[in-house]
Amino acid sequence: MVTTRKKPNRVRSAMRTAADHLATGLAILATILVIAPLVAIFIYLVYKGTSSLNLAFFTQVPKPVGEAGGGMANAIGGSAVLLGIASLLGVPIGIGGGIYLAEFGRGTRLANAIRFTADVLNGVPSIVMGIAIYSLIVVPQHHFSAFSGGVALGVMMIPTVTRTTEEMLLMVPHSVREAALGLGVPNWRSVMSITLKTASPGVITGCMLAFARVAGETAPLIFTAFGNQFWSASLNQPIAALPLQIYVYAISPYDEWHRLAWAGALVLIVLIVFAVSLVRYVASRGILKGAS
């Protein structure tokens, strides 16, 4: 007990300072180590992607193995079809769910349970969603289809859209609701035309975020949309999708296909970075200047 007291204060204080500096250094090092792979991935992607991105990429379908050139026009179109179906399914249901959580069911046990389930559902692997939709739609139909792929993506959008809509609605100041109710507007009307309208930029960007997330999903499409080397507009037929095509090309042994995979990845990333930046911009403005 005496021994610890005897230690000169100066040594101990030097050690504490050293520990402080060490911790600071380690934290900075960790940050650099985390930023490094992102920068590496990004630079490599831009370098590889831009060098193989050309007009043909957006206008042509894949060429047979061995022929140079070709593009991913069918995959881009296919992704658009899939995401269209997904949005038709996921956005209305998700927004409805978000409105319930934020406005009608706020604070109730049911709303808390739904919120919790939505968060947990967000963490369920997308491949599991793919299996479920496969056995729900593909097995009874006996063939892969664009429709089943779109449904798989749409179902994945629901929990994300629900949660972001709820968060955006909660950012609307109470005074706005009170003003509407004070004028004698019924609650449902106030929710639909006042609160939702005030939060609409946020809700829309939230939907874009969910959209960007499922735009990059590959796993649920492998055995629902399946992929296609040709143009297809039928919802009942297998359809190509950008992430799926990137996957198939990445694990193929052909340099030409690798090149296309990089170009596809760049297109995908640009879309996603754009959506994420937009969400952040809207969220950082606090809520929505025009209304308050």
Added chain:
Amino acid sequence: MLTCAASIFGIVLLIATELVLRSQMSWHKFGLSFFYKFNIDPDTHLPVFWDPVGGTFYALPFLYGTLVTSLVALVIAVPLAIGVAIFLTEMCPKFLRGPLAFTTELLAAIPSVVYGLWAIFVLVPLLREQVNPLLVSVFSFPPLVKAFGWTGLVGANGIFGGDNYGLGFLAAGVILAVMILPIISSLTREVMNAVPNSQREAVLALGATRWEMIRMGVLRNARIGIVGSVILGLGRALGETMAVAMVIGGRPEISKSLLSLGNSMASVVANEFSEASDDLYLSALIEIGLALFIVTIIVNALARVLVWAVTRGTPARVQ
């Protein structure tokens, strides 16, 4: 509106019933032994886990692959993620905070397949040419082998022994670490932000250095939430499919070496589902999916409860 919200329950129920129904065949044939048994090849005396041609379906190597890759990912990602969170909440100058936080969020938004693409063409060659030979030589350094040989971790039969393909458990673990880092670090940041400033001020007022303030005032109060965010990262790692499927090698084997090829639960489903030729094969794959579903539900629910316990009362935050 209620119907929309309740559809979320519907989705969970739908997934559960579909998976249970479609995995009946495999469940009736193998029962629980699906997850721990294996056959012995009469000629080579090696264990046979997964032989679609011979009709043998035991999921043990996939459980092992999922566990090992997730553990490698956590070992790499957790210290880094906590370091980043500390830097961003406690040390970072204000002008850097926004851009850095944004950058880590961008990492979370990159699709799995793009990580996989990068891993195939950049990470795997890097591991094969540079990192793995270094690890092998360090782990077979004679004095080290002499001192720790009894643990079975070092030497030619240790965790860095055997053939070096570049692909394998280590590559999958590293790419998983890159992918779960932003999730862990942004949630850790959230729980650290939820620690009231009075705690920091109290510790500083007692004459603590900044690190002591972080250790005693912040980390100690946020520890439950940090554990929660780590578990959430684990949940993501367990279910991550495409990037792992692209670099793990796709071999249904159990090997102690992190350099050897394997397969994980999610990646075996992704790689083999569309070529599963008979009903039993398909049903076995769906049973693996069901197991994955149950495990991720439990892990995520646990994580959410822990994070919620710390951050409740603080306002909702967008992503």
